[in-house]
Amino acid sequence: MTHEPDRLSDATVLRLPTYLRALAELEARGVTSVSSEELAVRSGVNSAKLRKDLSHLGSYGVRGVGYDVRVLADEVSKVLGLAQVRPVVIVGMGHLGHALADFGGFATKGFDVVACFDRDPDIVGRRIGGLDVHSMAELPQVLARVAPRGDAIAVIATPAASAQGAADDLVLAGVRSVLNFAPVHLAVPQGTDVRKVDLSTELQLLAFHAMHRDALPGGASSAGSDLSTSEVPS
Structure with missing residues (x-):
């Protein structure tokens, strides 16, 4: 090499x-x-x-x-760009955001959750995953402190109705890498990378495979590996 x-x-x-x-x-x-x-x-x-x-x-x-x-x-x-630890911020501290903040596996994969944000005043100020939850109004100042190189990856774990607003705030604060768990398409400017994790779509695909598998003798899958989401096309 x-x-x-x-x-x-x-x-x-x-x-x-x-x-x-x-x-x-x-x-x-x-x-x-x-x-x-x-x-x-x-x-x-x-x-x-x-x-x-x-x-x-x-x-x-x-x-x-x-x-x-x-x-x-x-x-x-x-x-993959993992030669150095990448800072991660989570926006939306409901059940999913809470679970992500509590997850201890990120550190072993080259990521460090450094800040959490929410708009709900009842959640702001709580301590989740060892971090204080900040208000979205604090986003630029907190990012400047926890990710001074401007390389933070943001995870959006908000409800769908709040996701675009969160994305807009993140872009304005200089974030250019977003992982979106909200079931909605995000409009972001060129130069901002968004990866979407759509759990409902994955469940629908599994239901499709199950339906076709169960329809065949012996439970063999009629869809085969070509439609499997675990295999990336070449």
Whole structure:
């Protein structure tokens, strides 16, 4: 891995976190090297696709040995922008926001929840997940303190009716990366990246698969892997 990564396709980038998770699990078990076949199985992709993805990073493995788990994990982390800890702020401290703030797994993945926000005066001032909940009016000042490099990732966990307003406030405060849990499309300016987590859509897709699986003898799925949300198209 001696050269800069090639320009990666969106599909390859979407698979990299899956590879990183599999590598972390192997490292936790004390495994120091892994074949492309085993890593592919653990990642839920075919080995040819995995080898092609990793070749874009400059990693080809060693014949008969495979990939160095630690080295490959470091390289994937670097490509994903996880070489340094990324600050995360949560907007909307209802049940979902509360659960996200309490979740302790972010720190081991390269993220640090540094601030929480809400508009409800009954919630502002509470302590959730070890953090004081700030009002949205404090957003610019708090961001300047907890994410002075301007690299904060915002998680919107508000009701749908409040999500666009939260996004507008975040953009005005300089946030350019948003993870949206609200079931609504957000209008943001060019240069702002939004990823949407739509739980209702995922449930609908699972219902679709269940309906077609249950309709076939033996419970086999008629949809097959082509429609599976766990597999990213190449």
